[in-house]
Amino acid sequence: MSASEKYECSLEKASLKKAAKELNEDPKERESAVASFRQWIEQNNAWLKTPTDTKFLLAFLRNAKFVQLAARKRLVNFWTSRTECKEWFHNIDVLDPVIVECIRLGSFIVLPKKNKEGQIILIGRTGCMDVTGKYSVDDLMRSFAPMLDFHLMDENAQVNGYVIIEDMGDLTIKHQTMFGLDTVKKTMSAWIKSYPARYKGIHYYNTNPIFDAMFAIFSPFYPEKLKQRLHFHGKKLTDLYQYVDKSCLPEEYLPDDCAEATVGTAQDCVEDFIRKLQQPEVRDFLLRLYSPEFGVKLDLKPKDDELFNEAFRKLNVD
Template identity: 25%
Template sequence: MVRRVLLRMKIISVEHEYGKDQKLRKEDVMILKQWTEMQCHLPHVSELHLMFFLHSCYYNIEMAKSAIESFFTIRTHCPEFFKNRNPKSTELVKQMNVGCCVDLPKKTPEGNQILLYKFLDRDVGKFDANEQMKLFDMGIVHCLMQNGTSEGVVVVCDFKGASFAHLLKINVSIVSKVFPYLQQALFIRLKAIHYLNVGLLVDGLMSLVKPFLKSELIDSVHVHNSIETLIQHIPIECLPSDYGGSQPSFKELHEDHCQRLFDFADYFIDEDTYIVDETKRIGKPSNPSEIFGLDGTFKQIEID
């Protein structure tokens, strides 16, 4: 089913990815393919996805195996983020107008893809943190499937319009699952996170996020109260016009992004199958209490 869905979508080709990245070797991808086929608990993993995993792990096969295992296992045990992802559903359509993460057209000089999240509706009652995290991940996955790999990913979160009430909805339980997934499972190279227009939320935000950041990423988290310090890291020409940049306005990017998600509905619906079958796992089945410790710290899953 996964292969058929991929063929129907307008996605990047494996030939294009091999052609643009000489370090990405087909023989290494085939080693991963053979390994996944021997893991009875894993679903089918497409060649394109295997390429993404290998690229995100800097071509290290053993690291890629660990990421693959973590990716599917975390998705299985976090249905609040990874189930019911039809972008045309009433709830997700509503949430797209509450907050949205778009991929910006122009990459940084280093070749990093920029993802910009922005609050669109200040009404706390409409804000659903789980659904927002779901849309955030869907945006990242869609960007990869349509554009292919990039040197890395830089995330900018614009907190203009957010309040302490919003922050209270992004609780420890959510962060303890999302950040391990972003850093250890999702097939991207997360290079930096920039928080913009944080204001008085800065202390609460950092105390919430910092415990779950890998040590090598802590120094790559930046807080900005104005665009002036953000553009010291990201060239202003990469930003939307309403941020002073030369790209289309966020409104235009948002409308285009939503339409592209709608066009990928079949892919996101099929993602419900991207889970492990614990009854077929060799050894002891995994469970949430073992994967996420009492302190919320992700426990690395052992692989053969």
């Protein structure tokens, strides 16, 4: 996570075109944009501690379509959220047996194959969350964090974004009671309002009356832009196939004897991703990300109207 590392762009050809068209990314101006962003961070390092390597900062610039002010706001929100919610984001180790066991529940799955748009596909299965009391909501949320943060350094993911399938099957009243208003607010703050990800679609499948009650609680927190990307498929997998190619999906989401099955079962996908998370270089990246080294000193943080005024919009970089 060194600011002095030699940066080499890893965007694929299609991602480069999309970045230019949709995100205002100019390869000739890319590094100067990062340098300007980094300079602003250095000017505020009395209260803001963050990695400043190029790929990490590009995640925020791309999310903000290279508008410096918007990138800075999201970075500050990112670390403010994680500082205020240490129980979800501090001192996480992907070798921790509790983290591994929570991931193995399969309540959140990262599929190994991207769709035709190059988007990462995630499956949420709230009904698989533990309701016996063996694991707390905080344990479960701590297991989700590395599964998303793994992709922070994936430049193609930064550009192409994510598609989320929310399978609400096996949802019970006990699952509903796990998600009080405070948990919903923290979830939306951490993963929707401050995370540098492009969510290109959220697809609800296997919905039922319990889901309807839960959705009524958290839907008001969705940004308007994301509300336009919500899709409801009831119990019709054929509807889902119009948006997500069958070859990307686990066997549980395919017709019997489907010739397009390529990624194995949902549990196969879970085990594959655990192996990826536990690679030494990935674990090291995540250990540092969740260390006390980074965050916001809340008592020193300026008020937003002082921090993001017009004077901060442009910086001269030597």
